[in-house]
Every structure is written in structure tokens, then in C-alpha cells.
Amino acid sequence: MTDLSDLLASFMSRTAGAGVLSGLERLSGGANMESWSFDWAGSGYVLRRAPSAAYMADRPYGHADEAALVMAAHDAGVKAPEVVGVLADGDGMGTGYAMRRIVAAVSPATILADPPPSLLGDLGRELAHIHAIPMASVPDAIPLMDTREALAELRARFLSYGGDRPAIALAIRWCEDHLPAPAEPVLVHGDYRMGNVMVGADGLAAVLDWELAHRGDAHEDLAFGCMTVWRFGRIDKPAFGIGSLADYFAAYEAAGGVKVDHDRFRFWLIYRTLWWALGCLQMGQMWRSGADRTVERVVIGRRTAEQELDLVRLLEEEAPAAERARPLPPSPDAASAPVGEPTNREIVQAVRDWIEGAVKPATQGHAKFEVAVAMNALGIVLRDLDAGVRAEDAALADALLSGATTLAAPGLLARLRREVLDKCAVDSPKYAALAAARADWRG
Known part of the structure; x- marks a missing residue:
């Protein structure tokens, strides 16, 4: 230092x-x-x-x-x-x-616990102001996003990661089939969400983290902060975890933003959820390659399950009514009680108990955070060993990606629902959308 x-x-x-x-x-x-x-x-x-x-x-x-x-x-x-x-x-x-330096709250938990009354309107108005920044003042290096090329790159990344996750394959194919016509480009912030804004008692104080900015479709920014994951548990409030889409869109349009096209918004909501699902998988690749060997990186790699759950929830309306009403198949049988020598599960449990009892109380600051992440990682392993659930199915993913199989196939939606429920329960059991999906799907 x-x-x-x-x-x-x-x-x-x-x-x-x-x-x-x-x-x-x-x-x-x-x-x-x-x-x-x-x-x-x-x-x-x-x-x-x-x-x-x-x-x-x-x-x-x-x-x-x-x-x-x-x-x-x-x-x-x-x-x-x-x-x-x-x-x-x-x-x-x-x-x-x-x-x-700007002094204001940045933690989503802190902000969403008691958001200022003006905040949703502030976010809509500020995004309109960002989109109104003259292109002539934007540095030449800021690229123009070609949505078709970007989607092709997502497909290529998916295949490079194994190409075997059916929910992701379903989303890629849907986006390819619903690609919107190019929009008049604006400056897109690219990461406009809770966690990247600062908020004071009087409302929005600052917009941070501009490294993903590009020229592109205004609806990409409109959708990103409305993804389920960025609502931080407030899934009943689809705009940033704060309020309604209608109020958010009204504030954006009143400040000069483009007229919101709901079909285009839906495309970008699904696209960016897909983008983050692949982003989580990329975290695992970063750990494997040695680029970042932190426990936090490898744990984020397992958050793909959250986005797969969200993708199925977003896309299920594409299935026929009879398939949406079909009951879920049962989950795999739980493992039987162990006998004999200690199992892998019991060894992992012993290590986790030791960390919780002997290591965690003696740490502080960032080290305490790292211990919590390590305990979370071991918790994932314990649940995984109990459930024996995997997300990979290369044959089904290939059929969905090619369009040979769709959500009209009898029993497919019910199967996907069961699989994403069970996988998310292993990887992210506290994810708010998991409880909502269980209630909706009677799972």
C-alpha cells in the first residue's frame, strides 16, 4: 500500500x-x-x-x-x-x-429495504437522459452492438461450454426466432441495475460501472434491471425490485425516452437472462483455466441454475395450454442412509462443520466473506451429493437448439420445470424465484 x-x-x-x-x-x-x-x-x-x-x-x-x-x-x-x-x-x-467520491448507498439490500419514493421515477428519467446523450460526444471506441452477431457469439460460447444445457438451448433458439429489427442506436449503459447505482435519501445519486457501455437498442437497458436476479428477492416488483413496469416505462417515456415496445422489451429480458446464464458458466471456465482460482468465482459458476429457472419461467408461455397444465414428474429418489465407512457426503459435512465452528469465528473483514463463500460451496456439494441432480442433456439441448423439438412436445415443459427446480434447489436454494416457481408449478 x-x-x-x-x-x-x-x-x-x-x-x-x-x-x-x-x-x-x-x-x-x-x-x-x-x-x-x-x-x-x-x-x-x-x-x-x-x-x-x-x-x-x-x-x-x-x-x-x-x-x-x-x-x-x-x-x-x-x-x-x-x-x-x-x-x-x-x-x-x-x-x-x-x-x-459520492456518498450514498450502493448495496441493493440497503436500498430496497426502504427505497425513496421517487426512486423508480428517477431510474426511468435517468435512463432516458443516458439514451439522449448525443452520439457525437460518445468516444469512437464505444462499439455498436449488432444483435444478430451478438446472439451468434452467445450460441458459439454455449457450444464451447459443452452445448448440453436444455434451458439455455431453448432460450437461444427462441431469441434466434424472435430477433427484432435493428433499432435506432442510442448510448446503452449495458449494466443499468441495482448494485450499479447509488441512492440517497432524496433518490438516485449516481450511476456507476460504465465498462459495458455500447451503442445499441434502448430496450436492452430498459430490460436489464428488470431481470429477476437483479430484483434481489423482490420478484413481485418487476421494475428493479421497486415497482411496476407501467410506472417505470411512464417515467422513462415522460423524460424523452423512446416509446416502449413490449415485444422488444420481452426479447431483451430473455436475451439478457440468457447472457447472464452463459456469464455464470464462463465463471466456471475462468476457474478451470486458472485465470481466477477464487472460491467465489467457482461458486458463481453454479448460479447458472438461477437463470435456467428464470428462462423456463419466461418461455413457458410459448407452450400449449395443455402442456402448461401438465403435472410435474417426481424428483429423483433421495439417497439411502449410509452404512460402513464415512461417505463423501459425511467427509464434506465434517469439513464444513469444522470451518463453521473453528475457522469462521476467528476471521474478519474480507476473510470472513471468503469463509462464508467456502461454506456455501460445501453446502452446494452436500446438496448435490444428496440429490444426484445434473443439468446436462446434450441430445435434448441439440434438439431444442436445432428446432427439432419445441415446447409443444408432450411432457417436455413439465420435465424442464422439474429439472430446473431440482437443480436450483441444489445450487441456490434461497433464490426467491425458486419458491415462486414451486408455488406456480405445484412442485
């Missing part, structure tokens, strides 16, 4: 004038991307950086262009952070930029 302090002090002296650095504190984890809070000359700042330029190599644009985009958004009156300086090679801190 001493080296970073000295380097950061030199950088701030050059960009913000004389001062003294204090209160340097890392805000976020992760092996590569970092956020640091600090004070300089009586004001608060945040440094966002990647210690190595190699981390940014596979991204469509780097931190200099990202910073230029954030500055353009701020200049256009959007509630984006105020960038005060961009790191250069000679600064010795990798790539990144410094911003003025």
Missing part, C-alpha cells in the same frame, strides 16, 4: 494540485479490477484501476475511453461520477482513472 500511496500522491499532485493523501482504503475485491477510496486536500476521491494493462486486453475499449465516456455523460447532465484524471503509463499504477 505504501507504493500505491506514493504513486497516487504523485498522480493527484499533477491532476488536482497540492495536497496530502490520507484514508486510502480498498473498496472492492477481485484479483484485477480495483476501487480505492482516499482523501486529497480535504476532498474525497475514488480510484478505479486495473493494475495491469493485460487485464483490459480482451475488452473492446480501455480505461481512457471509458473515462472519456463517463466525462461525456457527466457533461450531458447525467448522474455519472466526475472524473478528475486518467492514469498514464508513467504513473506506474496500471490503467484507470480517479473520480470525486
